[in-house]
Amino acid sequence: MKSIRKGGTQDTIESGIQEPKSQHLRSGSVLGSWFSNFLLILSCLPAFLINSSSAEDVVIGSKKFTESYVLGEIAKRTLADAGIPAEHRQGMGGTIILWEALRGAHVDAYPEYTGTIATEILKSDSALSLNQIRISLEKLGVGMTAPLGFNNTYALVMRRSEAQRLGIRTISDLQRYPELKFGLTHEFLERQDGWQPLRQRYALPQQNIIGIDHALGYTALANGSIAVKDAYSTDAKIEQNDLFVLKDDLQFFPKYEAVFLFRSSMRADAIAALRRLEGSMDQTRMIRLNAEAEQTKNYARAADLYFNSGAALAPAPSGHSGRPYIGDSFPHKLARWTLRHLQLAGFSLLLAIILGIPLGIVASRGGAVGHVILGFASVVQTIPSLALLALLVPLPFFGISIRTAIAALFLYGLLPIVRNTATGLQDIPRSLRESAVALGLSAVARLWQIYLPMASRSILAGIKTSAVINIGTATLAALIGAGGLGEPIISGLNLNDHVTILEGAIPAAVLALLVQWCFDLLDRVLIPKGLRI
Amino acid sequence: MSALIKLEDVSKGYADAVALYPTNLSLEPGKTTVLIGPSGCGKSTLLRIIIRLIEPDSGSIEFGGTPVTCDNINGLRRRIGYVIQEGGLFPHLTAGANVLLMARHIGKSEGEMHKRLQELSKLTRFSENLLPRYPAELSGGQRQRVSLMRALMLSPELLLLDEPLGALDPLVRASLQKDLKDIFAGLGQTVVFVTHDLAEAVYFADNIVLMNEGRIVQKGTIGDLRERPADPFVSEFINAQRSIANL
Numbered sequence: 001m002k003s004i005r006k007g008g009t010q011d012t013i014e015s016g017i018q019e020p021k022s023q024h025l026r027s028g029s030v031l032g033s034w035f036s037n038f039l040l041i042l043s044c045l046p047a048f049l050i051n052s053s054s055a056e057d058v059v060i061g062s063k064k065f066t067e068s069y070v071l072g073e074i075a076k077r078t079l080a081d082a083g084i085p086a087e088h089r090q091g092m093g094g095t096i097i098l099w100e101a102l103r104g105a106h107v108d109a110y111p112e113y114t115g116t117i118a119t120e121i122l123k124s125d126s127a128l129s130l131n132q133i134r135i136s137l138e139k140l141g142v143g144m145t146a147p148l149g150f151n152n153t154y155a156l157v158m159r160r161s162e163a164q165r166l167g168i169r170t171i172s173d174l175q176r177y178p179e180l181k182f183g184l185t186h187e188f189l190e191r192q193d194g195w196q197p198l199r200q201r202y203a204l205p206q207q208n209i210i211g212i213d214h215a216l217g218y219t220a221l222a223n224g225s226i227a228v229k230d231a232y233s234t235d236a237k238i239e240q241n242d243l244f245v246l247k248d249d250l251q252f253f254p255k256y257e258a259v260f261l262f263r264s265s266m267r268a269d270a271i272a273a274l275r276r277l278e279g280s281m282d283q284t285r286m287i288r289l290n291a292e293a294e295q296t297k298n299y300a301r302a303a304d305l306y307f308n309s310g311a312a313l314a315p316a317p318s319g320h321s322g323r324p325y326i327g328d329s330f331p332h333k334l335a336r337w338t339l340r341h342l343q344l345a346g347f348s349l350l351l352a353i354i355l356g357i358p359l360g361i362v363a364s365r366g367g368a369v370g371h372v373i374l375g376f377a378s379v380v381q382t383i384p385s386l387a388l389l390a391l392l393v394p395l396p397f398f399g400i401s402i403r404t405a406i407a408a409l410f411l412y413g414l415l416p417i418v419r420n421t422a423t424g425l426q427d428i429p430r431s432l433r434e435s436a437v438a439l440g441l442s443a444v445a446r447l448w449q450i451y452l453p454m455a456s457r458s459i460l461a462g463i464k465t466s467a468v469i470n471i472g473t474a475t476l477a478a479l480i481g482a483g484g485l486g487e488p489i490i491s492g493l494n495l496n497d498h499v500t501i502l503e504g505a506i507p508a509a510v511l512a513l514l515v516q517w518c519f520d521l522l523d524r525v526l527i528p529k530g531l532r533i
Numbered sequence: 534m535s536a537l538i539k540l541e542d543v544s545k546g547y548a549d550a551v552a553l554y555p556t557n558l559s560l561e562p563g564k565t566t567v568l569i570g571p572s573g574c575g576k577s578t579l580l581r582i583i584i585r586l587i588e589p590d591s592g593s594i595e596f597g598g599t600p601v602t603c604d605n606i607n608g609l610r611r612r613i614g615y616v617i618q619e620g621g622l623f624p625h626l627t628a629g630a631n632v633l634l635m636a637r638h639i640g641k642s643e644g645e646m647h648k649r650l651q652e653l654s655k656l657t658r659f660s661e662n663l664l665p666r667y668p669a670e671l672s673g674g675q676r677q678r679v680s681l682m683r684a685l686m687l688s689p690e691l692l693l694l695d696e697p698l699g700a701l702d703p704l705v706r707a708s709l710q711k712d713l714k715d716i717f718a719g720l721g722q723t724v725v726f727v728t729h730d731l732a733e734a735v736y737f738a739d740n741i742v743l744m745n746e747g748r749i750v751q752k753g754t755i756g757d758l759r760e761r762p763a764d765p766f767v768s769e770f771i772n773a774q775r776s777i778a779n780l
Contacts, residue, residue, distance in 0.1 A: 431621050435617065435623070438586060439683075530667035
């Protein structure tokens with residue numbers, strides 16, 4: 001749901017991608033394990049360049065929060081039950097990423113909310129009817145199902161006990177308590193249908209407003225650090241934390257009816273299967289599915305619940321429904337995450353080395369070109385990683401793919417290598433450069449036999465820095481569904497689940513140490529002995 | 534006898550100063566010419582122009598009758614040996630690899646290179662046992678011997694030395710001076726030697742070229758400079774150094 005506006009500020013981008021109601025990622029990774037050995041990365045280059053998923057599968061996308069995961073999984077199972085091979089790419093960041101993925105045919109369908117479609121995708125200032133939305137989308141080659149049956153809109157919530165004590169039942173009632181402290185998600189603070197217009201409509205007097213992460217906000221609410229926060233009307237936490245939803249008595253919040261968006265050119269039987277989900281889930285039911293997913297940290301099991309409890313769904317043609325979902329074992333998941341992580345970091349590092357060293361050589365000569373190269377590499381480093389991902393996703397060739405993650409990591413890995421190569425070469429004493437020239441060595445021989453070996457320590461230090469940076473930054477690849485150890489870290493952050501965070505963070509730290517250690521060994525092989533005396 | 538190298542109206546200036554006014558100089562084969570003068574007089578500039586580490590602003594240079602150009606300079610450099618004060622050895626290569634670098638580059642046979650290496654070790658009195666060592670593992674004097682071996686490896690027609698003994702302590706310096714002179718004489722080597730030390734200049738030189746402020750002040754033997762100074766500066770320079778020597 002609530003997602004980012006295109007061209008939003010860094011804060012909006014961040015709030016858009018760190019969707020609140022995230023969930024443990026359980027099943028097979030987006031791209032599967034189509035190569036099993038890190039050392040095979042090079043030979044797998046063509047695979048990156050062609051396509052990363054089977055062309056025939058219908059690809060369902062979902063955003064990075066529980067409800068979207070659950071809906072995505074339900075859609076996948078519905079298609080599978082209709083005999084249509086489907087793949088679920090879960091947790092792909094925010095609206096901008098999924099919308100672009102849909103337009104670029106990287107995904108065929110994903111769950112969305114009418115309010116988000118109107119304000120964020122169609123950028124309409126006024127409320128649009130379902131029909132208006134449908135017509136506008138059709139022009140863009142995108143179809144929309146009828147509402148699935150529940151409205152997941154924004155709401156303001158308080159602890160039930162506190163609301164009762166103060167006698168607050170509606171948002172209007174808040175006018176009487178200007179001293180109440182609000183903790184609102186960054187996204188809600190920025191949204192066109194968020195805090196600013198809400199405050200105007202209700203003439204709310206509160207000044208003590210802080211921006212806080214959604215999951216952390218519940219903790220803050222529970223311990224009394226804040227009194228009011230924003231939430232979603234199907235949020236499982238409302239029940240779990242015994243919260244009270246303030247009545248939107250002026251009907252400020254727009255409708256956020258859940259629907260599926262799909263590419264109009266998607267195969268007809270798949271569209272028909274998705275349409276079977278229309279009207280099959282009411283609000284109570286969705287809250288239950290969300291609660292199940294969050295409690296078990298297994299959204300596939302929540303999807304089971306949908307099928308098993310005899311949903312308002314016609315019996316599937318294949319005759320079976322609700323086959324129990326068996327999650328991967330932890331070692332298996334860890335191996336998959338780690339392997340993908342190494343693929344991401346390793347491949348991007350390789351590209352950074354292949355391009356960074358020549359660029360560093362050119363930059364070492366100074367002049368305008370050298371300044372441009374170092375300037376470019378430095379500027380790239382200042383772009384926040386989430387923003388860089390969001391910038392790359394709409395470009396042709398990139399989209400929602402491992403390519404985008406590798407491209408971003410490559411760009412971040414460039415600066416240390418370029419700079420260290422340039423510095424290492426510039427630090428060679430003039431007398432030694434002149435000796436090489438005076439001997440009559442050709443320019444190529446001078447570079448390969450004299451200058452690069454002499455700069456090898458500095459160059460390797462740059463590569464080492466890039467490698468460690470890439471291991472760390474590769475966790476962000478999970479935001480665009482490219483997998484890696486970022487999967488558990490980002491899920492854990494959104495769930496406020498420390499164990500899940502550590503499942504990714506500890507292996508990532510170990511990996512960084514191992515990489516450091518390997519490079520220390522490599523130093524002994526690659527740095528000429530004469531420079532180590 | 535025709536000159537091995539001939540400079541005509543060669544000059545070099547920088548934004549704020551002239552390093553070398555238009556200068557003419559011819560070097561006879563088999564002779565040692567010493568360029569001497571105070572710091573900043575242009576003697577090193579002149580040497581570095583010969584091997585084209587500095588591109589002259591004007592004038593022409595001929596080497597063995599061939600005009601030196603950007604296109605042929607790299608080939609000509611292989612016919613010139615060059616030794617600098619700190620030796621200029623590459624720290625990532627062993628002494629032996631430093632010496633053999635150019636020979637390998639132009640594809641000499643291993644046998645030929647090995648033979649030449651043995652000759653040079655004897656000539657420069659550098660123990661063959663030390664050849665596998667890296668420059669950082671050698672003394673200053675040993676490094677200069679290796680640097681000389683490297684310069685002589687391809688039997689150059691011309692040897693350029695830019696204050697080669699300047700950084701050595703007096704005892705090492707004296708022993709190297711003697712060895713160098715014997716080597717030059719034994720090889721019949723054409724040498725250009727830059728120093729600011731008059732005693733060293735006298736010891737080596739067939740011809741002394743005294744320079745000051747970017748110009749050649751006088752060319753000749755030490756006798757010419759003493760007896761027939763071209764300029765008051767010549768006497769001043771000689772007397773200054775002699776008075777130190779006579780202390």
